[in-house]
Structure formats: structure tokens, C-alpha cells
Amino acid sequence: MNESVRTKYREALQSQGARMTPQRAAILEAVLGTTEHRTADEILEAAQKIDPTVSRATVYRTLTLMVETGLLRRLDLGRDFTYFDPNYLEKPNHSHMICLDCQKIFEFEEKELDVCEDKIARQLGFERASSFVRMEGRCQRLKKTGSCVEKTA
Ligand SMILES: [Zn+2]
Ligand SMILES: [Zn+2]
Structure with missing residues (x-):
């Protein structure tokens, strides 16, 4: 993950009056430190491996924020759950x-x-x-x- 992504994330948090915390850093890593398409639950699990104090509510709030600020794309593949796609920053038309x-x-x-x-x-x-x-x-x-x-x- 490059530095400009981290900067964008920090700015997105600030625009919502939120600070970068160890929990939010773990979520960033769980979402954008991979090229995999993950569900919210998988992201929660990955984030908790980095920081066990990450809560489900923080994950959901942060994912919404990331989608709204264009860091992440919600992906509806016609299944019961949605995936989050981290690859749109690099490949916007995939x-x-x-x-x-x-x-x-x-x-x-x-x-x-x-x-x-x-x-x-x-x-x-x-x-x-x-x-x-x-x-x-x-x-x-x-x-x-x-x-x-x-x-x-
Ligand atoms: Zn197959
Ligand atoms: Zn994709």
C-alpha cells in the first residue's frame, strides 16, 4: 500500500472529525493491504488479527466512510452479502x-x-x-x- 493511500485515508477520517487510531490503522491494513475481495465479516476478522480490540461497529462505520470517500468499492455480486473491493484505486475500470x-x-x-x-x-x-x-x-x-x-x- 502506498503512502498516498494512507494520506487519503487520514484525510477521509479527518473530514468526519475522526482520528487515526490503532484500530482504524488495523482496518485500513485489513481492507487495502490485500487485493482480495472480502466481506465485512472477513475484514473484521483480519483487522482483529492485527488489533484484537477492533469492534464490529468501528469496522462497519469505517467501511462506509471508505466507500463514501472513494477508497473502496462496494461490490454486489448478487449474493447474500456484499464484498468490498480494494482494487479500484489502481484499476478503476476492472x-x-x-x-x-x-x-x-x-x-x-x-x-x-x-x-x-x-x-x-x-x-x-x-x-x-x-x-x-x-x-x-x-x-x-x-x-x-x-x-x-x-x-x-
Ligand atoms: Zn470454480
Ligand atoms: Zn475487483
């Missing part, structure tokens, strides 16, 4: 492919898709602000072996 079986999330970027979306927006008289492409399919392992979910004995 999309997701999700395996129907193991639910693994693969990211991709495609310039032509981008061009195509701009074209559609123009045709509809819009200026494109953001877009979200979600594809679902069968991952390599599922195709090859018929199953890709880890079986626990």
Missing part, C-alpha cells in the same frame, strides 16, 4: 468473472469493453460515469474435473 461452483472471483480488464461501453452510453445520450460488468462461468478446474469446490473430509 470487471469480475465469478465461478458458478467455487465462487472464486477473477478480475479482468479489457480495453475493448471500455470502448464499447462508451459507445453505448453515447448512443443513449449519456456520459458514462461508472459501469460494472459481472460475468459468471465455469473455472478451469470445474471444466476439467467437474468440480472445483474444496471437499472437506
